[in-house]
Each structure stands twice: as structure tokens, then as C-alpha cells.
Amino acid sequence: MPAPPHAFAYALSSNQAWAGYKGHQNPDFFPKLASGQSPAILWLGCSDSRCPETVILGLQPGDVFVHRNIANIISPTDINTSAVIEYAVTHLKVKHVVLCGHSSCGGAAAALGDARVGGVLDTWLTPLKALRNANREELNSITDDKQRAVRIAELNVEAGVAVLMANAAIQDAIAERGLQVHGTLFDIGSGRIRDLGFGTGKGGPHGFVGAGDTDVVRGKHAMLVFRTDGAGMSVR
Numbered sequence: 001m002p003a004p005p006h007a008f009a010y011a012l013s014s015n016q017a018w019a020g021y022k023g024h025q026n027p028d029f030f031p032k033l034a035s036g037q038s039p040a041i042l043w044l045g046c047s048d049s050r051c052p053e054t055v056i057l058g059l060q061p062g063d064v065f066v067h068r069n070i071a072n073i074i075s076p077t078d079i080n081t082s083a084v085i086e087y088a089v090t091h092l093k094v095k096h097v098v099l100c101g102h103s104s105c106g107g108a109a110a111a112l113g114d115a116r117v118g119g120v121l122d123t124w125l126t127p128l129k130a131l132r133n134a135n136r137e138e139l140n141s142i143t144d145d146k147q148r149a150v151r152i153a154e155l156n157v158e159a160g161v162a163v164l165m166a167n168a169a170i171q172d173a174i175a176e177r178g179l180q181v182h183g184t185l186f187d188i189g190s191g192r193i194r195d196l197g198f199g200t201g202k203g204g205p206h207g208f209v210g211a212g213d214t215d216v217v218r219g220k221h222a223m224l225v226f227r228t229d230g231a232g233m234s235v236r
């Protein structure tokens with residue numbers, strides 16, 4: 001889908017309209033936002049334009065601290081990812097770390113194929129290619145291309161959560177204040193986020209947090225409720 005002409009001019013005028021609407025709807029919104037942040041969620045996701053975390057969570061500016069890269073690869077030696085995790089966990093004291101992969105990920109598709117993308121991209125995608133090689137038999141047994149891409153995205157989230165669980169800042173926060181780590185997958189075709197049951201949550205594929213826990217993230221206009229039977233949304 002080609003971008004429309006004057007896409008940036010349109011975006012700028014759209015911003016003016018949005019800021020006017022938000023300010024009219026709630027005169028305290030921007031002054032309060034400017035006074036500081038205390039997000040409850042750190043989101044680690046893909047750079048894909050179809051996965052804008054705050055939008056798909058139905059939350060608002062100030063609710064989600066974010067790091068996104070191509071194919072949401074969590075590499076322990078990536079100083080960019082590590083700095084974001086450390087600031088969010090140690091300084092902002094987020095309550096949830098959410099790693100989210102997605103369906104139809106271009107990075108996953110590239111890692112599944114043998115063609116080289118070129119430039120620095122092949123280097124960046126090396127961990128995914130290693131994952132493909134390590135799970136070649138299972139992945140090759142999936143005949144549907146879309147399903148195969150979903151499966152490698154799941155494996156990538158599982159591997160990423162393992163790196164997160166080995167991160168010192170995250171380990172300390174889990175022990176000291178019950179930080180929760182979640183591995184999830186966003187299905188672009190339905191708009192739904194599915195919990196994969198990795199991380200601190202023991203609820204399995206339908207649980208977002210540990211058994212018996214209910215945690216509410218209060219957004220500016222809606223609440224995201226994490227429960228053992230899944231995450232729910234209520235609009236105030």
C-alpha cells in the first residue's frame with residue numbers, strides 16, 4: 001500500500017486536530033502529562049507500523065514506556081534495549097514487562113527464507129535465523145506460510161522472554177517487588193493480543209498474570225485489567 005501524497009503534511013495537521021480535541025476534552029490532560037511519567041507497562045515490540053503499542057492496547061500517552069526494533073529481537077548485548085529495560089524497570093519501576101511479537105512479521109518471513117536482505121539487516125536478523133535453524137524440522141512441517149511465520153514469531157518471543165528473565169535488573173525487580181514479565185503475540189488480522197504463557201505468569205496461554213492476581217493499569221480514559229483469565233478493557 002503506497003503512502004498517500006503529502007503524508008507528512010496530513011500527519012502534522014492531524015496532530016493539530018488531535019491536540020485540540022484532547023485539550024478540549026480534558027483541559028488537564030497535557031499539563032498533567034508534562035509534569036512527569038509513571039507508566040505501568042514496558043512494551044518491547046516490533047517496529048512494524050501495524051503494531052503501535054499504545055493504540056492497540058487502547059491506552060494513552062503516559063501509559064506505556066516503549067522499545068521497538070525490527071522483529072522484536074531481545075539481544076542481551078544490545079545496549080539500546082538494555083538501557084530502555086534498565087530505565088523502565090529500575091527507575092520508572094514499571095509493573096509489567098510485555099514482549100510482543102506479531103503475525104505477518106517481515107523480519108520473521110526474512111529469517112524463514114534463505115534469501116539475503118542485504119546491508120545490516122542480515123546481521124540484525126541472525127538470532128532469528130539461528131532460531132529457524134534450531135527448529136527447522138518443526139517449522140518445515142508447517143505447510144501454511146502464515147502459520148509458519150506465526151510459529152517462528154512465537155519461538156522468538158519465547159527466546160526473548162528467556163533473555164529478559166536472565167536480565168539482572170529484571171531479576172532484582174521480580175524478587176523485590178513482584179515485577180511481571182509477559183510473552184505475547186499480536187494477531188494483526190483480528191487486532192487481538194494473545195498471551196503465550198511465558199515469563200512470570202503461570203496462567204498458561206490464557207493467563208496474563210500469576211494465579212489469583214488482578215492488576216489494573218489505569219489509563220487516562222480507560223482501564224486495562226490483567227487477570228488470570230486474560231486481559232480486559234473497560235472504558236470510563
Ligand SMILES: [Zn+2]
Binds near residue numbers: 046048
Ligand atoms: Zn515485525
